[in-house]
Amino acid sequence: MKRPRLVALGVLLACAGAACAESVRPGDFTWRAPLQAPAGAALVRAELPAQALLHGQTDDLRDLRVFNAAGEAVPFALLAPPAPGAASPRARTATAAALPLYAAVDQARPAQGSTEVRIADGAGRRSVWVRMDGSDLPGAPRLDSVLIDTRAQQQALGAIEIHGTLPANAPVQLRVASSADLAQWTTLPVRGRLYRFEGDGAPSNMTLEFERPVVLEGRFLRLDWSGQAGVAVTGATGLLAHAAATPARVGAPLPAARAAGAGALEIATAFATPLAGLALETPVANSLWPVRVLVRNEASLPWRQVGNTVVYRLANGGADATNxxxxxxxxSARWLRLESTNGADLAQARLQASAEFHPVRLVFVASGRGPFELATGRAAAPAAALPLATITGTLGTRKLDELPLAAVGTPVIQVARPAAWAALWPGGDPPGQATVLWTVLVAGVLVLAAVAWSLLRQMKPPPERSP
Structure with a gap:
């Protein structure tokens, strides 16, 4: 009777020990950095460097802490909490038709109803022609250029979506300019190129992002693609700029990728902070690699595709054009997989990857003695951030941006030590703590059931013996 009870007590104690939350200390985190707060400040702002986000072990920054010199966690709140998930759809304008531009035949003026457009090219400034109703100019050679009437567009645009056809498996560079009088043109810098690759899951892109929002009211837009065959532009749709400027993403290099077959590379990121972007570069001159990007957070889970792109480096005058x-x-992606969509050997691309994150800012209460310390990188840490309103309610007439900003010092990075039981797991890839906890609890229930069954057997009266 005593032995089953001792076994049950031991199992319950083990379950309770596994479920109990440990006190969190600065040394429990893999990344720590001093915060130089102004003397006498009560509330202080801080901005997380990208290297800190490379060590985050939760997808909602639960493992973020601020400590004082005594190792005590101080109250803090996130100014811009991360919001994982797909971005809301961008508002779109009506689609405007593309008006073809034509060269004059023998420098003669085209037929009545044509409008003159002055452009500059390698031969200097010259006149070309367009019909505002979009109709053809018989006998006039058509140029690799179209006009878009955007004079009625009052709202600022952040990008344009091009309608038409592209040659397969070749990036197309479009030059964009605007004018109010069809004579003086202003170049509008845009990011990226258009492309359409063939094959299942192959990348494509028909959107050009402006470097900064543009207002096209009272102006025309001109798109040029000279020297690139197989392009036909039939129209364009504007994508409205965001009401507030989007903060620039912060980035940091990722570990080197390892080959996972001739057409794939894999990267172990070792963090769970949500990714806002992935920068892929190749040092190989005049090369192009269509790539699909897949992620997973556990080695036992299947890969999940999250995007596709084209990595390129192409000569473009004095500077290379890159994606x-x-x-x-x-x-969130603890593992990244890059697959070639056309079967090319990605190892030859020598890809270099960098993670990009939305900037993370916080405000903390400078309680206790300094210096203070910023810490992150502990998977089992419970959430500690306060609601922002808890702190902003104490500001009175002051604004958050008026609070002093702490300088982040040189970080201290320590390698996370796996739990003792992890070494016993086959393959060296142990499950997460939640899995272990559930395993212990289920084992405890099974042991208790076995103890109860044993006790019931012992309490059962023995069968009567026959005389």
Whole structure:
């Protein structure tokens, strides 16, 4: 009777010990950095460097802490909490038809109803012609250029979506300019190129992002693609700029990728902070690599595709043209997989990857003695951030941006030590703590059931013996 009870007591104690939350100390985190707060400040702002986000072990920054010199956690709140998930759809304008531009035949003026457009090219300034109703100019050679009437567009645009056809498997560079009088043109810098690759899951892009929002009211837009065959532009749709400027993403290099077959590379990121973007670069001159991007957070889970892009480096005058970063909808990825969509050997691309994050800012109460310390990188840490309103309610007439900003010092990075039981797991890839906790609890229930069954057997009266 005593032995089953001792076994049950031991199992319950083990379950309770596994479920109990440990006190959190600065040394429990893999990344720590001093915060130089102004003397006498009660509330202080701080901005997380990208290297700190590379060590985050939760997808909602639960493992973020601020400590004082005594190792005590001080109250803090996130100014811009991360919001994983797909971005809301961008508002779109009506689609405007593309008006073809034509060269004059033998420098003669085209037929009545044509409008003159002055452009500059390698031969200097010259006149070309357009019909505002979009009709053809018989006998006039058509140029690799179209006009878009955007004079009625009052709202600022952040991008334009191009309608038409592209040659397969070739990036197309479009030059964009605007004018109010069809004579003096202003170049509008845009990011990226258009492309359409063939194959299942192959990347494509028909959107050009402006470097900064543009207002096109009272102006025309001109799109040029000279020297690139197989392009036909039939129209364009504007994508409205965001009401508030989007803060620039912060980035940091990722570990080197390892080959996972001739057409794939894999990267172990070792963090769970949601990704806002992935920057992929190749040092190989005049090269182009269509790539799909997949992620997963556990080695036992299947890969999940989150995007595709084209990595390129192409000669473009005095500077190489390179691809922009791939935007991601706040996905957490402990492993990244890059697959070639056309079967090319990605190892030859020598890809270099960098993670991009939405900037994270916080405000903390400078309680206790300094210096203070910022810490992150502990998977089992419970949430500690306060609601922002808890702190802003104490500001009175002051604004958050008026609070002093702490300088982040040189970080201290320590390698996370796996739990003792992890070494016993086959393959060296142990499950997470939640899995272990549930395993212990289920084992405890089974042991208790076995103890109860044993006790019931012992309480059962023995069968009567026959005389």
């Amino acid at each position: 922009p970063a791939l935007a991601l909808p706040g996905v």
